Amino acid sequence: MPELPEVETTLHGVQPVLEGQRIAHAEVRVPTLRLPTPQASEFEGRTFHNFRRRNKYILAESDTNTSLILHLGMSGRLTLTTSASPVLKHDHILLTTTQGQQVRFHDPRRFGLVLLVPTPELTHHPLLRDIGPEPLTDAFNTTYLHNALQGKTIPIKTAIMDGKLVAGVGNIYASESLFRAKIHPLKPANTLTKKHCTTLVGCIQETLHDAIAAGGSSLRDFSHSEGQLGYFQHSFAVYGRKGQPCPVCATPIAAQVVNQRNTFWCPSCQKA
DNA sequence: CTGAGCACCTGAGGGC
Protein backbone atom coordinates (compact mmCIF):
# COMPACT_ATOMS: atom_id res chain seq x y z
CA MET A 1 0.00 0.00 0.00
CA PRO A 2 0.01 2.74 -0.39
CA GLU A 3 1.43 4.69 2.43
CA LEU A 4 -0.04 7.94 3.75
CA PRO A 5 0.83 10.08 0.71
CA GLU A 6 -0.78 7.55 -1.63
CA VAL A 7 -3.89 7.43 0.53
CA GLU A 8 -4.01 11.21 0.52
CA THR A 9 -3.70 11.22 -3.27
CA THR A 10 -6.40 8.58 -3.56
CA LEU A 11 -8.67 10.59 -1.29
CA HIS A 12 -8.30 13.65 -3.48
CA GLY A 13 -9.06 11.56 -6.54
CA VAL A 14 -12.20 9.88 -5.25
CA GLN A 15 -13.71 12.71 -3.22
CA PRO A 16 -14.84 14.88 -6.15
CA VAL A 17 -16.57 11.88 -7.74
CA LEU A 18 -18.47 10.58 -4.72
CA GLU A 19 -18.99 13.63 -2.52
CA GLY A 20 -22.68 14.48 -2.53
CA GLN A 21 -23.48 11.99 -5.29
CA ARG A 22 -26.01 9.25 -4.75
CA ILE A 23 -24.89 5.65 -5.26
CA ALA A 24 -27.37 4.38 -7.83
CA HIS A 25 -25.93 0.92 -8.12
CA ALA A 26 -23.41 -1.18 -6.25
CA GLU A 27 -21.82 -4.49 -7.01
CA VAL A 28 -19.75 -6.55 -4.60
CA ARG A 29 -17.99 -9.21 -6.61
CA VAL A 30 -15.57 -10.45 -3.97
CA PRO A 31 -16.66 -9.78 -0.37
CA THR A 32 -13.74 -11.54 1.31
CA LEU A 33 -11.33 -8.74 2.07
CA ARG A 34 -9.43 -8.37 5.34
CA LEU A 35 -12.83 -8.02 6.94
CA PRO A 36 -16.10 -9.04 5.25
CA THR A 37 -17.52 -6.40 2.92
CA PRO A 38 -21.15 -5.29 3.38
CA GLN A 39 -23.71 -6.42 0.82
CA ALA A 40 -24.14 -4.34 -2.31
CA SER A 41 -27.62 -3.25 -1.23
CA GLU A 42 -26.16 -1.56 1.83
CA PHE A 43 -24.28 0.89 -0.40
CA GLU A 44 -27.14 1.63 -2.77
CA GLY A 45 -29.09 4.82 -2.27
CA ARG A 46 -26.42 6.36 -0.05
CA THR A 47 -24.85 9.74 -0.53
CA PHE A 48 -21.41 10.09 0.99
CA HIS A 49 -19.97 13.34 2.25
CA ASN A 50 -17.27 14.64 4.59
CA PHE A 51 -14.54 12.57 3.01
CA ARG A 52 -11.30 12.64 4.97
CA ARG A 53 -8.24 10.60 5.86
CA ARG A 54 -7.30 9.24 9.28
CA ASN A 55 -4.08 7.26 9.44
CA LYS A 56 -4.21 5.22 6.21
CA TYR A 57 -8.00 4.97 6.33
CA ILE A 58 -10.31 6.92 4.06
CA LEU A 59 -13.48 7.86 5.93
CA ALA A 60 -16.79 9.34 4.82
CA GLU A 61 -20.24 9.84 6.27
CA SER A 62 -23.61 9.12 4.78
CA ASP A 63 -27.28 9.10 5.65
CA THR A 64 -28.88 6.93 8.33
CA ASN A 65 -25.95 7.60 10.62
CA THR A 66 -23.69 5.32 8.63
CA SER A 67 -20.03 5.90 7.87
CA LEU A 68 -17.59 4.41 5.43
CA ILE A 69 -14.19 3.02 6.42
CA LEU A 70 -11.86 2.14 3.56
CA HIS A 71 -8.29 0.85 3.70
CA LEU A 72 -6.12 -0.02 0.72
CA GLY A 73 -4.00 -2.66 2.44
CA MET A 74 -0.83 -3.54 0.55
CA SER A 75 -2.10 -3.65 -2.99
CA GLY A 76 -5.42 -1.83 -3.02
CA ARG A 77 -6.38 1.13 -5.14
CA LEU A 78 -9.44 2.99 -6.23
CA THR A 79 -10.02 3.45 -9.91
CA LEU A 80 -12.37 5.97 -11.48
CA THR A 81 -14.21 4.81 -14.55
CA THR A 82 -17.71 4.12 -15.89
CA SER A 83 -19.87 1.02 -15.97
CA ALA A 84 -19.09 0.73 -19.68
CA SER A 85 -15.48 -0.12 -18.90
CA PRO A 86 -14.68 -3.85 -18.73
CA VAL A 87 -14.42 -5.24 -15.21
CA LEU A 88 -10.87 -6.31 -14.41
CA LYS A 89 -9.67 -9.18 -12.31
CA HIS A 90 -9.54 -8.04 -8.68
CA ASP A 91 -12.14 -5.29 -9.17
CA HIS A 92 -13.95 -6.31 -5.98
CA ILE A 93 -16.39 -3.50 -5.29
CA LEU A 94 -18.06 -1.24 -7.89
CA LEU A 95 -20.01 1.85 -6.89
CA THR A 96 -21.87 3.72 -9.63
CA THR A 97 -23.24 7.21 -9.03
CA THR A 98 -26.41 8.63 -10.53
CA GLN A 99 -24.06 10.70 -12.70
CA GLY A 100 -22.83 7.46 -14.28
CA GLN A 101 -19.36 7.57 -12.80
CA GLN A 102 -17.99 4.46 -11.22
CA VAL A 103 -15.48 3.98 -8.42
CA ARG A 104 -13.89 0.56 -8.15
CA PHE A 105 -12.03 -0.95 -5.23
CA HIS A 106 -9.30 -3.06 -6.82
CA ASP A 107 -7.07 -5.15 -4.57
CA PRO A 108 -5.18 -8.25 -5.77
CA ARG A 109 -3.92 -9.28 -2.35
CA ARG A 110 -7.17 -8.45 -0.54
CA PHE A 111 -5.48 -7.05 2.56
CA GLY A 112 -7.64 -3.95 2.25
CA LEU A 113 -11.13 -3.44 3.60
CA VAL A 114 -14.35 -1.54 3.01
CA LEU A 115 -16.80 -1.27 5.89
CA LEU A 116 -19.99 0.55 6.80
CA VAL A 117 -20.33 1.30 10.49
CA PRO A 118 -22.70 3.39 12.63
CA THR A 119 -21.34 6.95 12.64
CA PRO A 120 -21.59 7.37 16.43
CA GLU A 121 -19.29 4.38 16.84
CA LEU A 122 -16.73 5.54 14.33
CA THR A 123 -14.24 7.10 16.72
CA HIS A 124 -14.54 4.14 19.06
CA HIS A 125 -14.14 1.60 16.30
CA PRO A 126 -11.34 -0.91 17.01
CA LEU A 127 -9.61 0.05 13.76
CA LEU A 128 -9.48 3.72 14.69
CA ARG A 129 -9.67 4.20 18.44
CA ASP A 130 -6.00 3.58 19.29
CA ILE A 131 -4.48 5.57 16.44
CA GLY A 132 -1.91 8.18 17.45
CA PRO A 133 -1.74 11.81 16.31
CA GLU A 134 -1.61 12.64 12.63
CA PRO A 135 1.98 13.38 11.64
CA LEU A 136 1.05 16.52 9.73
CA THR A 137 -0.74 18.21 12.62
CA ASP A 138 0.53 20.27 15.54
CA ALA A 139 -0.29 17.40 17.88
CA PHE A 140 2.77 15.63 16.52
CA ASN A 141 5.55 17.75 17.96
CA THR A 142 8.84 17.52 19.85
CA THR A 143 7.30 17.25 23.30
CA TYR A 144 4.79 14.64 22.26
CA LEU A 145 7.35 12.47 20.47
CA HIS A 146 9.96 12.73 23.21
CA ASN A 147 7.43 11.75 25.87
CA ALA A 148 6.07 8.93 23.73
CA LEU A 149 9.53 7.44 23.30
CA GLN A 150 10.35 7.35 27.00
CA GLY A 151 10.82 3.82 28.28
CA LYS A 152 10.89 2.36 24.78
CA THR A 153 13.99 0.38 24.00
CA ILE A 154 12.80 -0.67 20.56
CA PRO A 155 14.52 0.72 17.45
CA ILE A 156 13.35 4.22 16.56
CA LYS A 157 12.29 2.96 13.15
CA THR A 158 9.99 0.39 14.74
CA ALA A 159 8.64 3.08 17.07
CA ILE A 160 7.64 5.56 14.36
CA MET A 161 5.99 2.79 12.35
CA ASP A 162 3.67 2.04 15.28
CA GLY A 163 0.36 3.68 14.41
CA LYS A 164 -0.46 4.08 18.08
CA LEU A 165 2.52 6.39 18.42
CA VAL A 166 2.04 8.33 15.22
CA ALA A 167 -0.37 7.65 12.39
CA GLY A 168 0.55 6.80 8.85
CA VAL A 169 4.34 6.41 8.80
CA GLY A 170 4.91 3.27 6.76
CA ASN A 171 8.00 1.31 5.84
CA ILE A 172 9.25 3.48 3.01
CA TYR A 173 8.80 6.83 4.68
CA ALA A 174 10.21 5.56 7.97
CA SER A 175 13.54 4.84 6.26
CA GLU A 176 13.41 8.05 4.23
CA SER A 177 12.54 10.25 7.22
CA LEU A 178 15.32 8.80 9.38
CA PHE A 179 17.81 9.37 6.58
CA ARG A 180 16.83 13.03 6.35
CA ALA A 181 17.08 13.31 10.13
CA LYS A 182 20.51 11.59 10.12
CA ILE A 183 19.30 9.16 12.77
CA HIS A 184 20.21 5.46 12.59
CA PRO A 185 17.07 3.30 12.28
CA LEU A 186 18.26 0.93 15.00
CA LYS A 187 18.92 3.67 17.55
CA PRO A 188 16.97 2.77 20.71
CA ALA A 189 13.89 4.99 20.82
CA ASN A 190 14.49 6.17 24.39
CA THR A 191 17.96 7.49 23.53
CA LEU A 192 16.64 10.24 21.27
CA THR A 193 17.18 13.69 22.74
CA LYS A 194 14.63 16.46 22.43
CA LYS A 195 16.80 17.88 19.70
CA HIS A 196 16.65 14.56 17.86
CA CYS A 197 12.88 14.61 18.24
CA THR A 198 12.60 18.12 16.86
CA THR A 199 14.63 17.10 13.84
CA LEU A 200 12.74 13.85 13.34
CA VAL A 201 9.31 15.47 13.58
CA GLY A 202 10.39 18.01 10.98
CA CYS A 203 11.85 15.38 8.69
CA ILE A 204 8.81 13.10 8.86
CA GLN A 205 6.58 16.05 8.00
CA GLU A 206 8.86 17.24 5.24
CA THR A 207 9.16 13.77 3.71
CA LEU A 208 5.40 13.22 3.74
CA HIS A 209 4.71 16.69 2.38
CA ASP A 210 7.16 16.14 -0.45
CA ALA A 211 5.61 12.79 -1.29
CA ILE A 212 2.09 14.19 -1.25
CA ALA A 213 3.22 17.07 -3.47
CA ALA A 214 4.70 14.53 -5.85
CA GLY A 215 1.42 12.64 -5.95
CA GLY A 216 2.51 9.72 -3.83
CA SER A 217 4.93 6.97 -4.66
CA SER A 218 4.35 4.48 -7.37
CA LEU A 219 5.60 1.03 -6.58
CA ARG A 220 4.25 -2.04 -8.27
CA ASP A 221 0.67 -1.81 -7.12
CA PHE A 222 -0.12 1.83 -6.84
CA SER A 223 -1.58 4.22 -9.31
CA HIS A 224 -3.58 7.33 -8.73
CA SER A 225 -7.26 6.86 -8.59
CA GLU A 226 -7.28 8.34 -12.08
CA GLY A 227 -4.89 5.66 -13.19
CA GLN A 228 -1.85 7.89 -13.57
CA LEU A 229 1.39 6.94 -11.95
CA GLY A 230 2.94 8.94 -9.17
CA TYR A 231 6.62 9.63 -9.27
CA PHE A 232 7.90 10.12 -5.74
CA GLN A 233 9.86 6.88 -6.03
CA HIS A 234 12.36 8.75 -8.13
CA SER A 235 13.11 10.76 -5.01
CA PHE A 236 13.96 7.89 -2.69
CA ALA A 237 17.30 8.57 -1.06
CA VAL A 238 17.76 5.19 0.61
CA TYR A 239 14.68 2.98 0.21
CA GLY A 240 15.38 0.07 -2.11
CA ARG A 241 18.90 1.37 -2.80
CA LYS A 242 21.04 -1.20 -0.98
CA GLY A 243 24.66 -0.97 -2.11
CA GLN A 244 24.08 2.17 -4.15
CA PRO A 245 25.82 5.40 -3.23
CA CYS A 246 24.30 7.67 -0.58
CA PRO A 247 23.09 10.81 -2.38
CA VAL A 248 24.87 12.93 0.24
CA CYS A 249 28.21 11.21 0.85
CA ALA A 250 28.34 8.33 -1.68
CA THR A 251 28.81 5.67 1.01
CA PRO A 252 27.00 2.49 -0.08
CA ILE A 253 23.51 2.27 1.41
CA ALA A 254 23.08 -0.46 4.02
CA ALA A 255 20.04 -2.72 4.39
CA GLN A 256 18.78 -5.00 7.13
CA VAL A 257 15.48 -6.51 8.14
CA VAL A 258 14.18 -4.70 11.22
CA ASN A 259 10.92 -5.75 12.80
CA GLN A 260 10.26 -7.98 9.79
CA ARG A 261 10.59 -5.06 7.42
CA ASN A 262 13.31 -4.17 4.99
CA THR A 263 15.19 -1.15 6.27
CA PHE A 264 17.68 1.08 4.49
CA TRP A 265 20.13 3.68 5.77
CA CYS A 266 23.45 5.38 5.13
CA PRO A 267 26.05 3.98 7.54
CA SER A 268 28.01 7.22 7.34
CA CYS A 269 25.31 9.91 7.55
CA GLN A 270 23.08 8.26 10.13
CA LYS A 271 24.32 8.04 13.70
CA ALA A 272 23.27 5.44 16.23
C1' DC B 1 6.83 -4.48 27.15
C1' DT B 2 9.60 -6.74 23.45
C1' DG B 3 10.76 -9.33 19.56
C1' DA B 4 10.05 -13.16 16.66
C1' DG B 5 7.14 -15.73 13.90
C1' DC B 6 3.23 -16.38 11.31
C1' DA B 7 -0.98 -15.24 8.76
C1' DC B 8 -3.98 -13.09 5.31
C1' DC B 9 -3.28 -13.25 -0.69
C1' DT B 10 -1.59 -12.55 -5.38
C1' DG B 11 1.72 -11.16 -8.71
C1' DA B 12 6.26 -9.58 -10.16
C1' DG B 13 10.83 -10.58 -10.90
C1' DG B 14 15.14 -13.22 -10.69
C1' DG B 15 17.65 -17.47 -11.39
C1' DC B 16 18.17 -21.45 -13.87
Next chain:
DNA sequence: TGCCCTCAGGTGCTCA
Protein backbone atom coordinates in the same frame (compact mmCIF):
# COMPACT_ATOMS: atom_id res chain seq x y z
C1' DT C 1 9.57 -20.31 -22.72
C1' DG C 2 8.65 -21.85 -18.24
C1' DC C 3 9.13 -23.42 -13.56
C1' DC C 4 10.45 -22.48 -8.87
C1' DC C 5 11.64 -19.50 -5.45
C1' DT C 6 11.61 -15.16 -2.92
C1' DC C 7 9.82 -10.92 -1.98
C1' DA C 8 6.43 -6.92 -1.48
C1' DG C 9 3.83 -0.70 0.45
C1' DG C 10 -0.04 -3.26 5.87
C1' DT C 11 -1.90 -4.96 9.81
C1' DG C 12 -2.76 -8.04 13.73
C1' DC C 13 -2.46 -12.29 16.12
C1' DT C 14 0.13 -15.70 19.19
C1' DC C 15 4.00 -17.12 21.79
C1' DA C 16 8.15 -16.99 24.73
